[in-house]
Amino acid sequence: MQTIKLENVSKSFGDLKVLSNVNFSVESGEFVAIVGPSGCGKSTALRMIAGLEKPTTGKVMANEQIIDQPDPERTLIFQEHALFPWRTVGENVEFGLELANVAKEEREARIQAILIKVGLTDFKDYYPGQLSGGMRQRASIARALVMDPDVLLLDEPYGALDAITKLKMQNELMNLWLGSQKTMILITHDIDEAIYLADKIFVMSPRPGYIKDMIIVDLPRPRNRNGTEFIKIRERIMNELDLTTN
Ligand SMILES: Nc1ncnc2c1ncn2[C@@H]1O[C@H](COP(=O)(O)OP(=O)(O)OP(=O)(O)O)[C@@H](O)[C@H]1O
Ligand SMILES: [Mg+2]
Known part of the structure; x- marks a missing residue:
């Protein structure tokens, strides 16, 4: 179980100030979404939580x-380039287990169990290039999940998917989270995706990014995207991101 906390975090790359005084915390088992304009430092913040980047000032x-190094309990899932093209789905999922020196028999059992969970049992021997985009995404989630991390860091996992697949994947992710008690931190450009999935949404300002608003979404799941409260939250975020037209 891990509680994540950013305290007065700022980050610059040379002269470019990317994050400015970011403060937030994520409780163990919480589903948190981060939305904000392109380039405001979302991925940078997530990479710091993953231990791949250090803050210029402040504490992560x-x-x-x-956090000063990567930890198998916190796994980052990228949208692109997540899978090894020369390994099958099963072999991709197996990769982390090999690194962790898990015995062959246990590896097989864990791969089997995770592929059932993400619905890829029949595609175990396929290569990434032979899968659909949604399947590839599920395979990379399986590869992270098989290590049983406490925290899943998802950087726009569904950005490249078509609208229908995306809605399906959102339900899958919701069910996975409901059944796992894992902490999820999801970056997304899709405001509805954030409201549909998260307990808590952080809205960021343009670069240098800071937390402009924190919204608690206290609606039962599965959520009605056309419900009054849902629409109210959507409007609030659109306003904060300056996306309203009037
Ligand atoms: N390693 C790096 N070296 C120099 N600049 C970087 C580095 N990583 C990120 N940046 C800069 O930091 C800024 C924020 O990048 P980041 O990827 O965190 O944005 P983001 O909020 O995730 O944007 P997007 O929504 O487009 O993915 C960008 O201007 C980018 O050029
Ligand atoms: Mg990004």
């Missing part, structure tokens, strides 16, 4: 401990 912590 897991369980009150400074």
Whole structure:
């Protein structure tokens, strides 16, 4: 179980100030979404939580401990280039288990169980190039899940999918989360996706990014995208992102 906390975090790359005084915390088991304009530092913040990047000032912590390196308990899932094209789905999922020196028999059992969970049992021996976009995405989620991390960091996982597949994948992710108690931190450009899935939404300002608003979404799941409260939250976020036309 991990509590994630960013305390007065700023980040610059040379002269470019990317994040400015970011503060937020994520409780263990929470589903959090981050929305904000392109280039405001969302991926940078997520990479810091993954231990791949350090803040210029401030603290990025897991369980009150400074994060200074990657940890198998916090797995980052990218949209692109996540899978090894020369490995089958099964072999991709197996990769982390090999690195962790898990015995062959246990590897097989865990791969089997995870592929059932994401609905890819029949595609175990397929190569990434032989899968649909949604399947590839599920395979990379399987590859992360098989390591049983406490925290899943998802950087726009469904950005490249068509609208119908995306809606399906959102339900899959919701069910996965409901059944796993894992902490999820999801970056998305899709405002409805954030409201549909998250307990808590952080809205960021343009670069240098800071947390402009924090919205608690206290609606039962599965959520009605046309419900009054849903629409109200959508309008609030659109306003904050300056996306309203009038
Ligand atoms: N390693 C790096 N070196 C230099 N600049 C970087 C580096 N990583 C990110 N940046 C810069 O930091 C800024 C924020 O990038 P980041 O990827 O965090 O944005 P983002 O909010 O995820 O945007 P998007 O929504 O487009 O993915 C960008 O201007 C980018 O050029
Ligand atoms: Mg990004």
